[in-house]
Amino acid sequence: MKKVLLIAGGGTLGTHTADELLRLGHKVDVICLEDKTSGNENLRFFKARATLEYLKELFEENHYDGIVNFLHYKNYEDYIPYHELLTKNTDHLIFLSSYRVYADLEHPITENAPKLLDVIKDDEEFLEKETYALAKARAERFLADNPYPKNFTIVRPVISFSERRLDVNMVSGHEILDALKEGRAVRLPLEAKNLTAGVDFAGNSGKLIANLLFKKECIGEAYTVSSAQGLTWGEVADIYTELLGVGFEWVPVSELYESFENKWIWTYDRAYDRKIDNSKILKATGLRKEDFTSIKEGIYIELKKLGAV
Helix, strand or coil: CCEEEEECCCCHHHHHHHHHHHHCCCEEEEEECCCCCCCCCCEEEEECCCCHHHHHHHHHHCCEEEEEECCCCCCHHHHHHHHHHHHCCEEEEEEECCHHHECCCCCCECCCCCEHHHHCCCCHHHHHHCCCHHHHHHHHHHHHCCCCCCCEEEEEECEEEECCECCECCECCCHHHHHHHHCCCEEEEHHHCCCECCEEEHHHHHHHHHHHCCCHHHCCCEEEECCCCCCEHHHHHHHHHHHHCCCEEEECHHHCHHHCCCHHHHHHHHCCCCCECCHHHHHHHCCCHHHCCCHHHHHHHHHHHCCCC
16 A cells, blocks of 8 residues: 555546545545545545645655645746655656647657647747646656656646536536526537547546556656547537537637637647547556546536536
């Protein structure tokens, strides 16, 4: 039995990662801002912000065999002191990056596919102000060349849906359910309908992340986290129609573009084909496609939690 700390682990990915770690027989501590209680003696919740001071105090009383850090740092330089502290207080650290670091130049996407940070040269505003995909890529660069223990693994999850967020291309949150209640169709960009969706059930993502821990061959490696079921956005939308009866209207992106809150998400992700080659993570974890929940079943599970089906 190993002891694992999940930092900011009260959300979508953290919850499913904790479930899988418990199934594997480990003890799990979770730092989160949510009010959570546990009926499992091997699961503890700590409601707190994971500041450096808080973590230092925690490590004085606890040793963790593994740590999974779900926090996002908009500036990788802010992460450096955390990385130093975490790598010195665990045997295996998992750093959460994102599949959004990838450019649209390799299909299917492997872990060595070109990254946006290396490809995009002429969009100065994007390069200067974007704080997610590029921030993750810059953090990965730092991890590749730093003086601290090299006991980390990088994970790049695709979009992971749950009852908290139901994703169909540029639509997220509970917008699908709101549209259903209001009797209106959900409008989506036509250009994305036949693109492979970079989306997966959070239960699959959490299972993959948990099964990477404590494997020596995973140290220093990066993995795209996906069950790689290869559905298009059109097929994902069809599942919601089948399960809920909600309608979708596919219109030219020019009719929607100005309504996008974050246009970079469209330009540098949702307009890309996200077919994934997940052979590397399957080999590392020993999981097979039969071990994953189908996208349809995952959507049903999450809708049932919300009382929608």
